[in-house]
Amino acid sequence: MRWLPTIVCWVLCLCVPLAVDARVRPYDDIVASGVLKVAVYEHFAPYSFEENGKARGVDVDLAQALADSLGLKLELLWIVPGEKLDDDLRNFIWKGHYLRPGVLADLMLRVPYDKDYRNQRNDVGELANEQVVMFGPYQRERWQVVHDTRRLPKVDSIGVFRLHRIGVELESVPSFYLSTVFGGQLSANTDHFPTTAAAFAAMQGEKVDAVMGLRGELDWLLFKAKDAELKESDNTYPNLGQPTWDIGMAVHESNRQLSNAIDMQVEDMINDGRMAKLFEAYGVHYELPGLYQDLE
Template sequence: MMARLFLLLLCLAGLGTAQAQVRAFDDIVASGVLKVAVYEDFPPYSFRADGQARGVDVELAQKLADSQGLALELLWVAPGEKLEDDLRNFVWKGHYLRPDVLADVMLRVPYDREFSYKRNELGELVNELVVMFGPYQRERWQVAHDTRRLAEVPSVAVFGYHPIGVELESVPSFYMSSVFGGRMSRNTRHFASPPLAFAAMREGQVDAVMAMRGEIDWLLHEAGDPQLKAADNAYPEMGRQQWDIGMAVHESNRQLAYALEGGLVELIGSGELAKIYARYGLRYEVPELYEGEVQAQTRGD
């Protein structure tokens, strides 16, 4: 009994001492493999279908690995409570359940100066050990509606009279519950995910859904129902309505960031990234950082 207890304590102690190692660029090249972290079960960005990895981020990860002459190894990760938790767990320190596993690069990270330089209550930089770079997608909020019950959405004020589905504890949830003095809160229905809200719209439980544009485009594409449409309207009093999504590496691995950004610029300029998005029914909008380069390539400069 005592021997088994000793072995258990020894194993637990070992869990605490395992240390994730950030791979230098030369070591990554020598290994022949690029390790890329993507979120699990997050269509249309990264998910599995019939046992195969699919999604915009999965295909982008493969193209980035190809640009460096490397094989791709996907690290499927679950989101934490906050993005800085994910960066700590999968980019610079390691998760306590997977302490020896780190990605070389993580996708779907906001490219945002304010977030990059965020400080904690002690005034310390929260993301000091992370470099965020390479914005590859511009994201927005989007409403989809069933034209059989809601012909158009000239303003979000229509949801004072029509029920709308949103993801629980999301920006659309907070927005629809509070904007215009909360007049739309009684018609705001909450669901565990955008796909469940969308399914509820198809079943007639709600007349519209609000989520990220990429998710809405994908759900409309998969539904293939011409009566379901994306609305074209703004969101008064919301604040930021669009943002760029990029990548993150450990701050010691800027050489990898430069190399991957070179591959990304080529994908954007050639139109290949837009084709990847189109395969999933998504509209592609070039992030502001690369608009000038794309225009130059279009002119043949």
């Protein structure tokens, strides 16, 4: 039954392709209400999480900065991630979820900014996410390996994992990659965990010698671990389809006025260094998204 949620979005696309959902708040209504509703992923340190009952994280701080810049109060909506991004866009940007009738976010963060994804067609040739505007790239994300130098001094190539155990999150690209690369030779040394944080803890508990996951998550875990023997490697990843990608935001297609206003703020924050500071506060490397790298 696992594929069902994925297809839900197609139904509305097909039946009422251009209808604007009544619950999408136009820019003027947002301003009048004094509140900006921003959707962020739950339990997703260092980007968005709760600590001692308080919302924290790079995306939470960014949402706050954006709300401040528009003179609005921030209201966070926590996303329970679906199987794919399409599910989250459907649940928070254009359709909502039947368990939360009437609830949509004005803005969703951590939405990849990728032309190919944006232009993806569904099975009947229509744009799969035509009700969503994806804009405002603010970070480049990538896959990364962290290793414990006490047991694995150096990762010259991914081939060392023929001899060393490595932890990954279940149902993730690192899992797919390490299970299949080099004809599956690394598969037996790949241990699966429910989260990257659990894999990291297993490395600290000497159950695995390394972890592969999102660089942002690993940066944060290293930042908290304060253990100089745990290091990020700089090896290459042969045959890894997409080693880097850019992270941006999304609003409803009818709400370009909001995306334009926010776009300007994001650009300012990147150019004056405030964006980098948000990431540094959580020990996360800040890498400019491609749009800004090309300008430099």
